[in-house]
Structures are given as C-alpha cells and as structure tokens.
Amino acid sequence: MSNSYVLRRLLQIIPTFLAVMLLVFLLVRLLPGDPASAVLGDRATAEIVERTNRDLGLDKPLPVQFLIFVQHLLRGDLGDSISLKVPVLRLIGERLPITLFLTVYAAVLGTLLAVPLAVLAAVRRNTWVDAVIRAVFQVGLSLPVFYVALQLLTLLGARLGWFPIGGYGVTFGDHLYHLFLPALTLGLNLAAVLVRTLRASVIEVLTAEYVEFARAKGMATRVIMLRHVLRNALISTVTLLGLNIGALIGGAVITETVFAIPGVGRLMVDAIFGRDYPVIQGLTLTFAVLVSLVFLATDLLHARLDPRTELS
Amino acid sequence: MTAVSSEHSTTTPAPQDVMVITGLTKTFAAPQSVLARWRGQPRRVVQALTDVNLDVRRGETLGIVGESGCGKSTLARTLVRLYDADSGSVRYGGQEVTALRGAALRAYNRSVQMIFQDPYSSLNPRMTVEQVLREALTVHHMRPADQVEGRIAELLSLVGLPPEAAGRLPHEFSGGQRQRIGIARALALEPEVLIADELVSALDVSVQAQVVNLLLELQERLHLTVLFVAHDLRLVRHLSHRVAVMYLGRVVEVADTQTMFQAPLHPYTQALLAAAPTLEPGSRTAAPALSGELPSPLNVPSGCAFRTRCPHAFARCAEERPALLTQGSGTQVACHLYDPQPGTATP
Amino acid sequence: MSAALLSVRDLNVRIPTPTGTLHAVRGVSFDVQPGEVLGLVGESGSGKSVTLRALTGLHRPPITMTGDVVYGGENLLSAGEARLRRVRGGQIGMIFQEPMSALNPVLTVGEQIVENLRAHRGLRGGAAQDRAAQLLDLTGIPSPRARLSDYPHQFSGGMRQRAMIAIALASEPKLLLADEPTTALDVTIQDQILRLLLQLREELHMGIILVTHDLGVVAQTCDRVAVMYGGRLMETAPVRDLFAQPRHAYTLGLLRSLPGAEAQRTPLVPIPGGPPNLRHLPQGCAFAPRCTYATDACVGAEPPLVDIAPERTSACVHAAELPSTRERVEVSA
Amino acid sequence: MTAVAAPATAPARTRRWPKPTLLIGLVLLLLLILAALFPAALAPHSPTDFDYNAILQGPTAKHPFGTDNFGRDVLSRVIYGTRVDLQIALFTTLFPFIFGTLLGALTGFLGRWADALVGRIADLVVVFPFLVLVIAIVAVLGPGLTNMYVAVSAVGWVSYWRLTRGQVMSEKKAEYAQAGRVLGYSPARILLRHLLPNAVTPAIVYLMTDMSLGILLGASLGYLGLGAQPPTPEWGVMVADGKNFMATAWWISTFPGLALTVAGVTFSLIGDGLADALRPRS
Amino acid sequence: VTRGGTLVYGRYADSLFLDPVLNDANLDIWILTNLYDTLLQPTADGKGVQPGLASRYSASADGKTFTLTLRPGLKFADGSALTSADVKWSLDRARKPDNGAWSSSLASIDSITASGSTVTLKLKQPDPTLAAALATFNAAIMPQKLFTAAAGATDADKAKAFAEKPIGSGPFVLSEWKKGSYMVLKRNPYYWQKGTDGKALPYLDSVRFEIIPDDNTRILKLQAGEIQGAEFIPLSRVSELKANPNVNMTLFPSTKVNSILMNNRPTLKSGAANPLSDVNVRQALNYATNKDALIQVVTYGTGKAMTSYMSSTTPLFDTTQKGFPYDLAKAKSLLAKSKYAGGFEVSVLATSGSADDLALLTALQQMWAAIGVRLKIEQVDAATKTARYRANDFQMRTAAWTNDINDPSQITTYYAVYDNVESVHTGFKSAEIDKLFAQSQQELSRVKRASDYRRIQTLYANAAPIIYLYETPYPVALSKKVGGFVQIPLGNNIFSGAWLDK
Ligand SMILES: Nc1ncnc2c1ncn2[C@@H]1O[C@H](COP(=O)(O)OP(=O)(O)OP(=O)(O)O)[C@@H](O)[C@H]1O
Ligand SMILES: Nc1ncnc2c1ncn2[C@@H]1O[C@H](COP(=O)(O)OP(=O)(O)OP(=O)(O)O)[C@@H](O)[C@H]1O
Ligand SMILES: [Mg+2]
Ligand SMILES: [Mg+2]
Secondary structure: OHHHHHHHHHHHHHHHHHHHHHHHHHHHHHOOOOHHHHHHOOOOOHHHHHHHHHHOOOOOOHHHHHHHHHHHHHOOOOOEOOOOOOEHHHHHHHHHHHHHHHHHHHHHHHHHHHHHHHHHHHHOOOOHHHHHHHHHHHHHHHOOHHHHHHHHHHHHHHHOOOOOOOOOOOOHHHHHHHOHHHHHHHHHHHHHHHHHHHHHHHHHHHOOHHHHHHHHOOOOHHHHHHHHHHHHHHHHHHHHHHHHHHHHHHHOHHHHHHOOOOOHHHHHHHHHHOOOHHHHHHHHHHHHHHHHHHHHHHHHHHHHHOOOOOOO | OOOOEHHHHOOOOOOOEEEEEEEEEEEEEOOOOHHHHHOOOOOOEEEEEEEEEEEEEOOOEEEEEOOOOOOHHHHHHHHOOOOOOOEEEEEEOOEEHHHOOHHHHHHHHHHEEEEOOOOOOOOOOOOOHHHHHHHHHHHOOOOOHHHHHHHHHHHHHHOOOOHHHHHOOHHHOOHHHHHHHHHHHHHOOOOOEEEEEOOOOOOOHHHHHHHHHHHHHHHHHHOOEEEEEOOOHHHHHHHOOEEEEEEOOEEEEEEEHHHHHHOOOOHHHHHHHHHOOOOOOOOOOOOOOOOOOOOOOOOOOOOOOOOOOOOOOOHHHHHOOOOOEEOOOOOEEOOHHHOOOOOOOOO | OOOOOEEEEEEEEEEEEOOEEEEEEEEEEEEEOOOOEEEEEEOOOOOHHHHHHHHOOOOOOOOEEEEEEEEOOEEHHHOOHHHHHHHEOOOEEEEOOOHHHHOOOOOOHHHHHHHHHHHHHOOOHHHHHHHHHHHHHHOOOOOHHHHOOOOHHHOOHHHHHHHHHHHHHOOOOOEEEEEOOOOOOOHHHHHHHHHHHHHHHHHHOOEEEEEEOOHHHHHHHOOEEEEEEOOEEEEEEEHHHHHHOOOOHHHHHHHHHOOOOOOOOOOOOOOOOOOOOOOOOOOOOOOHHHOOOOOHHHHOOOOOOEEEEOOEEEOOOOHHHOOOOOHHHHHHO | OOOOOOOOOOOOOOOOOOOHHHHHHHHHHHHHHHHHHOHHHHOOOOOOOOOHHHOOOOOOOOOOOOEOOOOOEHHHHHHHHHHHHHHHHHHHHHHHHHHHHHHHHHHHHHOHHHHHHHHHHHHHHHHOOHHHHHHHHHHHHOOOHHHHHHHHHHHHHHHHHHHHHHHHHHHOOOHHHHHHHHOOOOHHHHHHHHHHHHHOHHHHHHHHHHHHHHHHHHHHHHHOOOOOOOOOOOHHHHHHHHHHHOOOOOHHHHHHHHHHHHHHHHHHHHHHHHHHHOOOOO | OOOOOEEEEEEOOOOOOOOOOOOOOHHHHHHHHHHOOOOEEEOOOOOOEEEOOEEEEEEOOOOOEEEEEEOOOOEOOOOOEOOHHHHHHHHHHHHOOOOOOOHHHHOOEEEEEEEOOEEEEEEOOOOOOHHHHHOOHHHOOOOHHHHHHOOOOOHHHHHHHHHHOOOOOOOEEEEEEEOOOEEEEEEOOOOOOEOOOOOEOOOOOEEEEEEOOOHHHHHHHHHOOOOOEEOOOOHHHHHHHHOOOOEEEEEEOOOOEEEEEEOOOOEOOOOOEOHHHOHHHHHHHHHOOOHHHHHHHOOOOOOEEOOOOOOOOOOOOOOOOOOOOOOHHHHHHHHHHOOOOOOEEEEEEEEOOOHHHHHHHHHHHHHHHOOOEEEEEEEEOHHHHHHHHHOOOOOEEEEEEOOOOOOHHHHHHHHOOHHHHHHHHOOOOOHHHHHHHHHHOOOOOHHHHHHHHHHHHHHHHHHOOEEEEEEOOEEEEEEOOEEOOEEOOOOOEEOOOOEEOO
C-alpha cells in the first residue's frame, strides 16, 4: 500500500515537472531584456550583443529552443550558465547542499525552539507566560527578515563576538557554527508560525478524552505530555512544517545575501537579474522536484505519526 | 402457505402503496490505489444496500430497524435522492423516482421530506428559525409573499414552539426544540411522506417522549406517511404499524408490528429482540443473544449475510441468497429456514 | 456499612466558567459495596460524568472538588497527586463512553495496555506482552496476540470498548467506574459487553459504578440504582424496588415517559419542559418546575436526601404519596 | 493562588461580546485607518520634503522620531506610510481571498475533476519558487506596488483555496447541507447561502495573518528594490533604507520597524478574535 | 614593509569569467591585472603609462610603427618562459574583431612581428592611444601553449576551460576558486617586479577574496577583524568609518562620473513629444540641479561636481570647463524660452534596489519641482534598463561611467560621438565633435590633441545632452594593518605592492 503510494506520488511529480518546465521556459523569455545585454552591460555595441545571442542559440524560434532544451534535459544536461560560463548542474551541485543544510538547520532550530515554548504556552494558557511567548513570536513575525538578520548579526556576531559574521565554513562543525545565525533567523520565523499552530493543537489535545483516560489510568504527567499530548499535537504541525520547509528552500534569498552564504537562493536572484536562462530553468526545476519530495516526505511522516491516515 | 416471490408481487402496486421499492442496490467505492487499478484488481465496494424490496403504505408508519451500518440511513437517503441508486427502482405515485431530475425532482422532494438525526448539525448555525422556514417557503413558492409571515407562525405553533422562537439562532435551543425546528422545516413543504432518520436517538428519554407525541399528533392531523428509522426497538414498536428489519444492506424481515414482536421469524430478528434490555429487573437470559460482530460491508458473506452469526446456518445458507418471501402470517422473511425447498432442514 | 468499598459524602464540584460558576455536583453522597454494581442514571447534563471523574480527583484547576471520597480508609480528595496516580488505574479503573476518542489513536492497543501494566504492575517486555494478550483474551477479543499491534481505528466499535475494558482491568482494580460504556454500541454488542462486565465482576469481585441513561440497561445489569438530577441525587434504591415503586417524582416521570406495555401509537407521558440550567437552579427542589406533584413544600428549601426505607433514600417531599409504576397503564389508558 | 482574576459574574446573556483581544485589535486598526485616511492632520511635517539642514538628526521635540538621510521627518513618513502599508495589506490579500475562497468553495462542492484540476494547478503554483514568480512578474511588468499585487495574487490564492475547499468538503457532509438538497434548494443556493458562510471562517482568520505577511513581503521586495517606489513612504522600504544607518542613526529603521510590529500585532489580535467570534455557537 | 601573510578582502560580488579578452564586466576587469600582466601598465595616479612586461617602448616618427622590448627572463606563473611569440599570439587574439567587446582598442594595429625580445607593431594609422591600450587588461599576455592545450575545440571553449584555472604572468596566480563564495590568489614566485626591499613582489603570500553582497555585513566583518579590506563601502558610512580608529577608510580617486542621460530626440519611443529635445530645457535642468546639495545628500560629501562629461582624472580633461553651476534663475529663464515654461513631466529609469539612484532621484525630484518639472522615477532591474537603453526606449536614465583605458578617447566615443552608440543612446549628434574626434585619434601632438578635446568638451557642455552630476571616488575600507594597496582611477585593484603588518 505505502510503496505503491510512494510510487504514485513520484509519478505524479512528472506532470508537475513538465508543466513547471514549460512555464519557466516561457516565463524567462517573457522577461524584458536578453541575456547578452544583461551579461554584457551598457557598454556593448549592438553587433556584439547580437553575436552573443546568436552564439547562445537565442535567435532560433521558441519551439526549436524548447526542443533543444528538452533534448539536453533528457541527457541530464541543464546547459551552461551564461554569465558564469560553467555547467548549471555543477553550480547547483555546489550550492544546493549549502542551502539545504541551512534549511534543515533552520527547521531543526525552529522546531527545537517552538515545541517546548508552544507546550509551555498551551499548558499555561491565558497566563502571562503564554502572553509573553506569544507576544515575542508575534513581534518576530512582524519584522522583515533582513532586519532581524542584521540585528542578530550586529548583536551576537559583531557586538558579542559569539558567532562569525557570514560565510559557512568548511567542515560540518564549521557549518554548524557559521550557519547558526542565519539558521536562527529563519528558524525564528518558522518557530513563530509553528508556535501558533502547535499551541492550539496542544490545547486541543489536552482536552481530548484519551488524555483524560490516560490520567484515569494513573499515568505520570511526563508520560502523558510526551506520549499522549505532544505526539498527537505534532501531527498537525508536521504538515505545516513541510509546507514551510518548501517555502524556506526557495525563500532563503535574503538570508543568504545578508549572511554572505553562496547558496541557491542568491544564485537564483542573480540569475534572474542577469537573465541567465539556463540557471533559472535549472534551479526552478530543481526546486520543483525538491519541494515535491519534501511534500511527499511530509505526507509519509504524517502517515507514520498518525496511523489513521489513509494514503490515497 | 403461499410463498410468492416479492419480485412478482410488486410489479403491480397495490392501491394502498405510496412508495414501492424494488431491487434497490447501492454501493460505495472504497478508496483504491492506482497500482491496484493498473493490476486490474476489482474495485472494493461497500455493499450498503443489496436488492432491497419494500413497499410503503399510505398513512402508515413503517419502522426500519437494524444494527449500525446495516444501511438504514442509506435507504432513507436514497429514497430522497441524496444518493443515486446503483440499480433497482423506487416508484412513487406512478413516477420512477430514481430517474427524476430538475423540477420534477424538486416537486418529488416537496412531497417526500426527510428529518435528520443530529439536532446539532441539521440546522445551519448561522440562520435564525425564521430564516430557515422563510427560505423553505419562498424557494418553493408555498405561499404568496404576504402570507409567509403568517405561515411561519403557524408552523411554529404546529410543532409547539413559541412565536418568539422565530428570531433565535439554533444554538439558543435545546436538542428537542431543534428537532422540532427540523420538523417544521420539513412540514413547510407540506409533504405526504416524512422520512425520519433516528429522529429522537440523540435526545433524552423524557424529551424523546415529547417529540414522539408531536410526531403522532402531526401524522394524525396531516395524514402523513412516516418512515421511522431507529434502533430503539421499544420506540419502533410503539410507533410503527409495520416494521422492516435490515441486516448488512438487506431487508431480512417485514411484518406487522404485533406479529414481528410476538413471533419474529428471522433468526436475526429473534436475536435483536432478545438482546434489547427490558425494563424488568433480573430478566436477563442466561446466554447472550448473539455472538460475534457485524461482518465488514466490504466483505459481505456469500449467500445469506447473517449466516456467519446464525445459530441455525446450514450449507445452503452459504450458497444461495434467500429471497424475501411472504409467509402465511403475512410476514415477509428472507431466510432459508422458511423456504419450502427440498433438502431444507427445519429448525 | 463500614465495609463499603467506596464511600462518598457530600461531594461538590464547582466549575468556573466565563459566565459564572457552575455548581455541577451538589452534595452527592453514596456508597459502593465490594462486588456491587451501582447504576447512576439521569438525564444528559445531570452531572453523572462530573461526579464519576471527581471520584478519583480527575478534575483539574480551576475546577474545585469538596467533600469526602473515602477509599480504603483514605479520603482521596485530600490525597496528593502521586498517591492519586497509584489509585487511579491501579485500584480504581475507569472506562469511557466513546472508545474511539478515549483510546489514543496513534498508539497501538498493546502499547496502551502495557503502559498501564508498567505503571501499576511493574511488568515489562515479554511478561507485559503476555499479560496484555491475556487481558484482551479475557475481554473476548479473538486472536488477542495478533491484535496487540493494531491501532484503535483498526478495531470495530465493540472491540474498542473491549480493549478499553482490558486497559482498565490491567491492574485488577477493586472498583470500576464505567461512564456509559455501551451507549455508542448496538444492542447485540451492548448485550455482550454488559455480560462481560457482570462476568468480570464475579471473577474479580470488583465493584462497578455504571453510569447510563438507559433504564433498560439499569434494570438488566445493576444491583442498586442512584438517580441524579440537576447535580443532586434524587433517589437511591435496590434495582427491583426502584422499578416496582419509585419514591421520587422524577424517577416516576422517567419510567413513565418510556414506551412500554400501553397501547401502540397512543401518546406517551413525557416530563414537560427541559433539563434545568445549572447556572440558574430554581428555588427548592430542582425538579419542581417540571413536576406534576409539586406543591409549595417543594419550592422552599431544597429537600435533602433522606432514608425512607431500608436501603432506600429519596429527596422527594412526596415520596410516600407517589403511585407505583404499575398504575401508569391505567393512567394513560 | 489563581493566575487570572475571575471576571465579575455577568448576567447570562446570550449575546456574546467580543473578547478584549478583538477589541484591542479593532481599536488599533481604527487608529491605523485614521492615520491612513488623515495623515496630513497627524503628521507634523511633509513626508517627502528634504531639509538639508536637518540630516540624520536624532529624536527631538521638532522631530520626535528623528530625521533621515534627506532630513525628512521620520514620524511624518511613518504616519504617511500607514496608508501605503494598509493598502499593501489589503491589495495583496483581497484578490487571493475572494478568488481563492470562491474557487475553494466551488471545487470543494463539486469535487471530482474540477477539484482535481485546480488541485494540480495549485501543486504547480506551490512547487514553483515563489520568488522567481514574483521577480519575474515584477520584471515583466516593472516594479511598483501594483505589479507586486499581481505577482502575489498569482500565488496567494492557493492557501485560501485549500482552506475553504477543505472546509466546504467537511461542511457539505453536515446534515443541514443535506437537508438543503432534500428541501429542493438549488446547488448555488446551498453553496452560497449555506456552505460558504459556514466555511469561510478559517479563510477570514488566515486573511489576517496573510495581511501581515503581505506587508512583510513588501518589505522583502523593497530590500531587493522591487517594492514601493520612492518617494512613497513605506515602512518596509524605510527599514531597508535605514539599515545602512543602524550604527549611526538607529531611529531611521527602528520606528518604521515598530510600526510594522504594531500592524502585525493588530492583524494577529483581530485574527485571533475573529476566530473566536465567528465560530458558530452550539 | 612586512612580507608574507594572507589579506582577506571583501568584495560585493564575485568575478564571472577570468579571460582578459572575453570577459564582460568590471567584476573581472578590476582584478584581472593581478593575474595577467600587460606590456605596459597604467601609473598609480591613472594619468600615465609606465613599463610593464616591456621595459622599453617607442614609436616611429610617422607614428606607424611601435616597438617594444621585453624584459629578460620573464616567466609565467607555472615557471615556463614568456616569449615574444606569446605576446604576438595574445595581442592577435585580443584584436580579433569578433573576440569579445574590447578588440576596438587595438584596432589600429595592422600586423605584429616578434623576434627575440622585440615585438614590432605595424599600424594602419598613427594612434595616440596605443600605449594606453597596451596597458589595458585586454592586452594582457597569456601563455599560448597552455591556452591551446586547454580542453575544448574552439577558442571560446578553451577560454572557458583555461579561465577556470588561469596561468598568467601577473603578481598572483589563482589557486582556489569557489564561485560566488571565495577566491584565493597565491603569490606568483616568478613575478618580475621588485619591491622596495629589492626582493621580488608581491609582499603578500596570498590574497583571499570573500564574496559578501550585503554592505552592512561587509563592514561588520571588517570591524570584527574577519577581513582586512572591504570594497564599495556605502558613501553614507564613510564618515563613520573614518572615525573608527581600527579602520583606514580610503577614498581612492576614480574616473567615475555619474550623470543622467537624456533622450535628445524630438519624440520618444512611445511617440510622445519629448521636451528634452530642446537644448534650453536640457540646460535648464542642468542649472536647476544643485550639485553641492546632491554631493552632500547622495555622496555624503565625498563627491565632486562634474564640469565636463569626463572625469577630472582623465587625461586631457579641460580644467577651464565650468559645467553648470546651480542657478535657479537661469534655469527658469531658459525654461521660459522653451515651449515648456510651465513645466512638464519627465520620467527617469533607475536601477531597482540601488540606494544611490534612489537617493539621487528623490533629491532631484525636489530640486526640479522648483522649476515645475515633475520627475517620475521608474525603477527597473538592470537587465531591463540596459535593454531599454539599447532600444532608445527611455526619456532619462541614471548612468555612471569609469574609464577602462587611460585616455579620453574611450569615454568620448561613447558619450560624444554619434556613430558608436548614438552618444550613449541620447541621440545627440554634433558634426563638429565627430570631426574633431576623428582628427584627434590620429593626432600625435599632445598639445594639439588637448585643444581638440577642449573644444569637444565645450561643444558638449553647450548642447548638454546629459545632466552633469558628480564624480565619486572608490570607497575602500582597510584594516590599519594594510599598506600599499591601491585601487587606480580605472578601478583596478592592485595587490602587488600591498602588505600586511603583523
Ligand atoms: N457516503 C458514504 N460513502 C461510503 N460509505 C458509506 C457512505 N454512507 C454510508 N456508507 C457505508 O454504508 C454502510 C451503511 O451505512 P448507513 O449509514 O446506511 O448505516 P445505518 O444503518 O444508517 O447505520 P447507523 O445506525 O450507524 O446510522 C456502512 O458500512 C457505511 O459505512
Ligand atoms: N469542563 C467543563 N466545563 C464547563 N462545564 C462543564 C464541564 N464539564 C461538565 N460541565 C457541565 O456540567 C454539567 C454536568 O455534566 P456531566 O458531563 O456530568 O453530565 P452527564 O450527566 O454526564 O451527561 P451526559 O449524559 O450527557 O454524559 C453539564 O451542564 C455540563 O455542561
Ligand atoms: Mg444511520
Ligand atoms: Mg456524561
């Protein structure tokens, strides 16, 4: 059952993938300006621009260009970056891991932050503890990411010197250390979202009859909170987490810029501004697949946590 | 003993029948994976109604009883066309109900109304009683605009609600009062047949009696035909002229109330009656009425659906589905025990 | 009755709500003997569940409980949380009405039984598994060992209720609190479950408090009955006596409102009006506004629950004047 | 010791008053709307006039929030920014809310292929990197708020669609909806008059969250230069512009940041309050 | 000076393509000279030319032959010899017309001969700019053998492969490059130039470029001591960093001029009439522009008013030019002479996200409002802006220029001469300027050439095809430990003489 479900979901990604492919292909070509102008800048003369566009095959009719693109794609070739002049696949291979690391790190930090605080707020609901927790996250949720990032950077990085400013290091330990602040920035945002829902679902679960039954069975409070309350409350949070991780992967641009992290977010923005068609196409397709996979993983995790789910 | 197969008896409706149900079958598709479909595995279906034959007589109260999941609600809902039947026919006043569409369907629904079980979810929580009734009256142009107001008051008094109830929202009423609102809503269309699905199941006994009395009184005054779906046997016995017993999507026995309760024929009916607690302290029988549980409707036993729990089951029960046959007492029963065919062991 | 298993005296439960405090249980007193099945009946909202939960101190602040609930010589209401935890599930088991919502949907049935065995019996690993399977078997679930790893949603309604009973029985409690254990079930299954409870009572010599609003269930299952209305006990009596001769107008009304032996399709005799609003209880007897026997005596002070015969108590001013249930046929005919 | 003082016992009236959270939220919103409608009456200076003699001045009596790098009065800019940011909050959510809710109601009601089709499109929108879409649309249409609205709308409807669809799907199983069918009401009536009012609550509550998100997105796009255009005072862009002065002139970014927070808190309070107030009572 | 150590330098963006001929952008150009040396070099003040790989150079009397002599014992960074054959090959590649965007600077060369250490260039006509051209990045000398051995079939493919791991003759050699993240340059042990201590340059063991796009982060990192240099400090932060005792905030003189290009054509692309086609209007706008105020507000006092279309650091800049002093009365009277006495609306393209553009244009909005001109700011991303610029689809746009070559001819062909790019797409055309320019391009007498250029600058100012704004320096913040680093007016970052105190 579950295997065939996974297979089906994976197959479902294909039409989505095709649609994304066509969409992004057309969309980038709708952008005003052409890659040659963008790369060459103001100074290049008309002939040079024309020559460059010809070299890139951009003078061919759109359907032909699309066919070539698909042909190359089938060979696993996403083309070369127009501005960086290296294969897109290599670029993605270099940068995606960094972004993924950051994303997962942020998700972990966010969850570690959100879960205990949400539970605390739920247990102490309508007290000042609850009010403070909710207020702090609300403020975090109301401020732009770059502002929070800069404040963290200034305070924890520059002023206190606890963390390095920007970069991402070489070893795994380095990554953990260097990416702490950016992951915290993203994680805070995520936590703010999670706390809201998790608090609500903990409150809901707390009033569930099976919690009452567990108490009637004489279970210890710790057992009740962990086994019965939290586990059930997390189920509804998992989906939200999945949705947000999907958004995080594509939305790390600003964090990556502020913290000088050479991830795909930054690459994507540069590529769009630089009309680097192959990079935009390659990245978009990668995002689409990744996000689809995250959603699938979320659903599977949800099904694991909640045996009642019917995967269909 | 003239055993006439019900298939034949219903082709020419008797004059007293308002509604004749023949061979009504309804299934629901169970979720199935794409892979299984590719492999050509048959779709798993919930057998909610199987070849149901029943006639409803004018002015009577027909009780329908059976265990949870046996298809009582499905039958009720199929009759008001909330569900479309897979096959079979429902005839109402010379019309084939299962084929009705559009205006004809709306006209049919006006004469065959339904009252729902749940006093909480059967009313739109955001509409006042007046809005609920006004909507029903105006959509069907039951009264000219200037008489709508008066009719609303009339309906309220008919179901025993004070006039000031009109402006209130459902949550301001108790369960019993809400069921009255539901009844008023159905009566607004001046129906001929009223299908009450577990009308009082959610109510406390003391309140139950109030609603039951209301139903009795309305039936008297408005000459309603009532299909009373319930699992409280004592209530069904009190209210119904006739009773139909269902098991796993099939009607297993239909009889006059008296006959049914005094001389139940089908082993399932017998078990059901035995299991119902009486008000006589200490009258519990030594042995349980029935062991085992209802089989899954996804996987209905072959032949007689009841055979897996039946103390009298024999070989034929697994091979052949018993038809609903009329016995001498007038009781219709679907059980091989009462089918005079060769090789039958009598109980 | 010093041998009482559980002795409740003047139990009060107050529930603060935004619109005022709800006095949901008001001065309830009763005893349960070892091996006895006490039925607690009453309309919806009369305080049956709140009473039951108060017996093991399950209510949490801001809900307050006062009075004595004496079990084994100890007042549970003044016991500490740690002590209570040992009593709950250990000495006093509890089962709920809706097995689907009372069982944790994400834990297997086995896990939920073992959890109890570990807490109260100190059983772990294989021993716990064995015992869990044994318990499922005891409650009549076929192939119990295989079913241990099923989740509640994979069980049918009747099996869930059995599983819940198995959980409650895991530690062989002396007293079982059953809150409408069969209301959600079909009559045939209800019959099986009630038989199971009675059989277990025999085997384990366990006291049972059976909350229900089905008088038929009471008649068939209980030894003694306590009738609740508006948060108070109205009447207690051995089951035969109660059905033969109710000594409270409310009990009488309740019995009369049921369809019974009278002629078919004749009007029933409902209790007029609806259940009382616990926030605004009437002066005097809570039932007085709906009572056909009510007199001025009923609306003064609230009538106390008093002994009116051996083993019988009633809080009805007119206890002595009430007709017997047999008369009702003549009344309604 | 009880943590919260019990409220004075009020007579049990069925009429429910809004909770204090909702009240505070509404009062704050009223203030914001007033500032948006009559900025000139509240602001001490012009939001756009330069004062070369008062560049980067800290808070003073004349300039309570200080001045920015053009000598513009930060307080006045914050006040005038209210209009822009409320507009952003409204226009980034208005179309998604209306379109997504109606579509969700419709496909939730119809089910089958209509639902599946929209579901596929929603999948597409969700897996398509949001930023690419926004930047692409803004690049095609040119930056500025209007085009940001277009971009956000192209994506934003999905959340409302999903919320309302799920809600309608569960509401349509409720007996009152079934009753509508038995009463011979048209599908349109059942959907619009019965299901939608009962299914729209989560969408309305989410709308409030979404409004803060809209403002934040405006700020992020401002950071990338795609948001509000100068000299329009917009809080997010003001924070972004002020970030270079955080060390020397903290007030430039702090006060608009505070305004963002106030707006966020306002929407959140209203959202929570509405969730409570709109819940049908039973 | 101290030898050794690694200088970490924060850049706002990474290089794209390290080929001297085929690159496209300043991001490459400004660090290329550290990797690839040229025959001649610009002087540190940017005004003149000094020997590089060639120790001597001379032109024939008729100016049609140019002879250079290579230093003895030159080596590439891999230790292989740098020969005159490499020079001929490199220059031939650089001047091939369809190779890259820069070939025109060497267009006067007819043929090249190499023998021993001598390289002889035969010219089609005398070229006063040749020495400067040979000191420009695209004339860098590359190792022919290594390049042709690189993977790939065509020159373009080989260039891609070679540029990943380039070997040149500059003071440094690329040792590690993680695109978009960091780049490490190692000391080239074979570099020919000597330091003040008599030993070979460079002093540093290595230079590490870190890519830090956010200005604040770059500065924070410098302040935290994680990096020792940071480029493109926002001008708003200059005074603050000047006050910081640990930071050496340096404003290197540049050839950067900031102006607003105006469409001089009578109608716009949309067909609408264009007020800017009237010279009175253009002058009026120039007079209505308070440069001093702009310099205060936009450049925080670091800029300098433009008086010519070229920067004051450009050779042959005419010091007598007055530009357009702020004169509102004059602006009004000029406008009164036009059809637009009552003012008009004009739209300007700005680069979205550019804080400087925004600051400038918001200030201009205010200034021009005084003469009734309503400035509408249209922010577009850089690529769109370039595309519209190239299509002449703009009314005004912000623009900045830096010279790539130490000569006024480059900016003049772009700004003032119609034939190249329609005078930076303004559509401005002056027959006299075109003639003067053609003449100056073959004029070997510096004095005569200077007078040609004076006239060109005057004519240009009178026609006012652009709004004259200001020149800005290169703001670089360095740690106090760093010495000897220069960014020359052309923008090139010169690390060969930089050192790091312990
Ligand atoms: N909409 C539906 N989709 C799928 N299965 C359904 C649906 N409605 C009913 N069923 C199934 O059809 C069978 C008959 O259900 P039905 O509701 O008619 O039983 P019932 O006799 O009314 O039971 P109850 O007494 O619990 O109301 C059950 O197995 C039920 O699960
Ligand atoms: N946690 C609570 N908060 C507020 N009111 C409550 C709470 N629990 C119970 N009540 C109220 O206390 C009263 C008694 O409730 P209780 O659940 O004991 O009734 P019951 O007799 O068990 O009814 P039922 O037969 O419906 O289960 C009811 O009015 C109920 O609304
Ligand atoms: Mg039903
Ligand atoms: Mg209860």
